[in-house]
Amino acid sequence: MTPPVVLAIAATDPGGGAGLAADLATFAALGVHGACVVTAVTVQDTLGVHAVHPLPAELVAAQIAAVLDDLPVAVVKTGMLASAEIVEVVVASVASRSLSQGRPRLVVDPVLRASTGTELADEEVRRAYRDLLIPVATVVTPNEDEFAALGRPDQPGVVVTRGGDIETTNDHGTGCTYASALAAYLAHGTDIPTAAARAAAYVTRQLNLSRPWDLGRGRGPVAHISTSPITEGVTP
Numbered sequence: 001m002t003p004p005v006v007l008a009i010a011a012t013d014p015g016g017g018a019g020l021a022a023d024l025a026t027f028a029a030l031g032v033h034g035a036c037v038v039t040a041v042t043v044q045d046t047l048g049v050h051a052v053h054p055l056p057a058e059l060v061a062a063q064i065a066a067v068l069d070d071l072p073v074a075v076v077k078t079g080m081l082a083s084a085e086i087v088e089v090v091v092a093s094v095a096s097r098s099l100s101q102g103r104p105r106l107v108v109d110p111v112l113r114a115s116t117g118t119e120l121a122d123e124e125v126r127r128a129y130r131d132l133l134i135p136v137a138t139v140v141t142p143n144e145d146e147f148a149a150l151g152r153p154d155q156p157g158v159v160v161t162r163g164g165d166i167e168t169t170n171d172h173g174t175g176c177t178y179a180s181a182l183a184a185y186l187a188h189g190t191d192i193p194t195a196a197a198r199a200a201a202y203v204t205r206q207l208n209l210s211r212p213w214d215l216g217r218g219r220g221p222v223a224h225i226s227t228s229p230i231t232e233g234v235t236p
């Protein structure tokens, strides 16, 4: 038996709220095997992003090749890509694969700015998203600001995210979690509108779970803890 595999290409968040930690936890909760390629190491906490150290683009390319040459990746999900060279590497490594090589579908979460205000992508990165990555994506999940900053891309598969009704201070990482959930549902074979609706429902459930938490000095993380039967009866 082969489980569905999703590859996240994104950056680290040492507090475990956003980035690769959010991606992998979401994949596990939704029944897909998660592989991960690191694009950058960030120094951040629940108060904000203090530093970003992008990895050399060749190292990102080598990680992607190691995964794609070995595992049957159904979906690639990108988060923070940190440099225009890394965006180019993703396009060259993933989108240029032929269908006979098993080209994965591509979910692009265009992370441009943290909700605490720090810019996470310069103009060169935005241009690379606009000109190279978004045109080859299956699904793109910008929030309203990202959608505007990317020139309002008009193509099938653009799902503009719009926050929601739950009032909480524990929402760090919701964008990453939403896009990862959508990627996981796609990997299970769900169509795009259904995957988007299920991802929103998943985020709602997780935000309700973390709403009462007292975690961190700023905006705490959305829950990545599972509410599966394994954890029933255990108080988080």
Ligand SMILES: Nc1ncnc2c1ncn2[C@@H]1O[C@H](COP(=O)(O)OP(=O)(O)O)[C@@H](O)[C@H]1O
Binding pocket: 115, 142, 143, 144, 160, 161, 162, 163, 164, 165, 166, 167, 168, 171, 173, 174, 175, 176, 178, 199, 200, 201, 203, 204, 207
């Ligand atoms: N407060 C909220 N209540 C309910 N759902 C939410 C809330 N915040 C986010 N979501 C869900 O998560 C998705 C992504 O959140 P959003 O805030 O748009 O992402 P980002 O962190 O990238 O700005 C939304 O489209 C929505 O489905």
Ligand SMILES: Cc1ncc(COP(=O)(O)OP(=O)(O)O)c(N)n1
Binding pocket: 010, 011, 012, 013, 018, 019, 020, 042, 044, 049, 079, 080, 111, 113, 114, 115, 116, 171, 172, 173, 174, 175, 176, 177
């Ligand atoms: C490493 C890393 N990746 C992405 C983000 C942005 O996270 P996102 O879920 O889009 O939104 P906020 O957490 O900023 O609300 C990040 N901070 N770090």
